[in-house]
Amino acid sequence: MADSTADGVERRLPTDEARELLALVRDIARREIAPAAAEEEAAGRFPRELFALLSRSGLLGLPYDPQYGGGGQPYEVYLQVLEELAAARLTVGLGVSVHTLACHALAGFGTEAQRAAHLPAMLGGGLLGAYCLSEPSAGSDAAALRTRAVREGDGDWVIDGTKAWITHGGIADFCTVMARTGGPGARGITAFLVPGDAPGLSAAPPERKMGMKGSPTAQLHFDGVRVADDRRLGAEGQGFAIALGALDAGRLGIAACAVGLARAALDEAVAYARERRQFGRPIADFQGLRFLLADMATGIEAGRALYLEAARLRDEGRPFGRCAAMAKLFCTDTAMRVTTDAVQVLGGYGYTADFPVERYLREAKMLQIVEGTNQIQRVVIARHLVGPESR
Structure with missing residues (x-):
């Protein structure tokens, strides 16, 4: 199935549904995203209302299972949607990509009960996610992260540390967080799903960036953030493999x-x-x-x-x-x-x-x-x- 873009280039799309989806995205990009992009980027405004629109349109969960509110689309189609969104405004395209990344651990490694409890709201309920791996002293060397989660007697985990360069930092409704639960190195890291309003979780002022000023990037501070064990994603020590x-x-x-x-x-x-x-x-x-x-x-x-x-x-x-x-x-x-x-x-x-x-x-x-x-x-x-x- 071929689809002609505005510049006349023919793209191969796998289904009629995919062709209709790309047409919908182009229409949203043309009418809702592109017109205000320059003004909002110059003012440093994040377009939260656009993400609400994308969520209602089913565009925040495209590669995930329809059983949980996802779009069931192959990556071949999902990525072309991202391309269209980014062509209209990179803050929007990148934001959808980061949100999809933040849903990955739960969708791929959560239990059936965890997915049923959280994924529908994350994929189609207007929520926005953040992905928390990097730290001030652990960027490219992510396995050296220091944020620690300690399990207490009642089974809850308590997270302390700082994450850096977090897209949607300070505005995300949920965060997928990699924290150290064991010894040094990659095998001591575990993944957690943390609510964005959890007590003890705070954001530093957004970074003053050269570009992407409409997309907030900030450090997140975890000061005794308590997380129930049913928000641990995957097995203990599996977090780094999940992150990769x-x-x-x-x-x-x-x-x-x-x-x-x-x-x-x-x-x-x-x-x-x-x-x-x-x-x-x-x-x-x-x-x-x-x-x-x-x-x-x-x-x-x-x-x-x-x-x-x-x-x-x-x-x-x-x-x-x-x-x-x-x-x-x-x-x-x-x-x-x-x-x-x-x-x-x-x-x-x-x-x-x-x-x-x-x-x-x-x-x-x-x-x-x-x-x-x-x-x-x-x-x-x-x-x-x-x-x-x-x-």
Whole structure:
């Protein structure tokens, strides 16, 4: 099943339902998301009402089981939805990706009772999630995290520590938290589902970021946060394995968002090149600029093909971690290059806030860092090729 995008590119979609879903998302993006994106990003406003709309529209639980309110869509389709949302506003596309990541542990490793109790509200009840793995001293080396959960006599867990770089920090309704319950290293980590309003849980002021100003990123402080054992996800000590599985899928979300952002930058560059006249003709007539646009478009199509290949591997139940790392690496590097080139196409105007390409460039830089820096992606890919490093 093929679907024509606005630029005439044919995409392969698996079902008529998927084609209708993409059409719905494009309509929401065009009418509800894109018009206010520049103003709200400049003001640093998070569009919570848009996430309520996406939840009502069934777009916050697309890859999860319909039994619990999910959309039952393959990753091949879900990621193309993310691309559309990110093309309209990266804060929205990334926010959906992070929310999906926050639901992963419960959906994949929770008990039947846990899923029945919590997933419907998380997937379609208007709630918003956060994923809490990184810490001030444990970023790329996530297995070194220090946040600790100690079990007390009554069976409850008490969590103390600080999480850093948390998207939706301070506004999330629930948090998937990785905390140390055992000894050092990866085997001592356990996953918990923590309510966003739990006593003892507080947020620091949001980080002052170069881009993505509408998406709050903040440290979360856990000061004696009490969590019942029925909110422990998976077995004790299984948390790091759960986190890695979530990150493989999350990297695909970032890749799709990067392609959407790059596509938005290319659209702006093409429109400007057609309208801007120099030396008596549109600048789109000059071969140097035409070649630049051609390279931008080629990178975008290659990135989409790579993230979809990884998605199809995942949908088939085959190993996809290496391909996910490649997709995250390539797509985010492409977004950085495309947005930089878009600024160049617009010249001096591209460097002003009157046009969105300068915002796209600032946002693209962030995508090379989150869900594992692109240097970490190269480490992951190399390990798949030649094995772990010698010690």
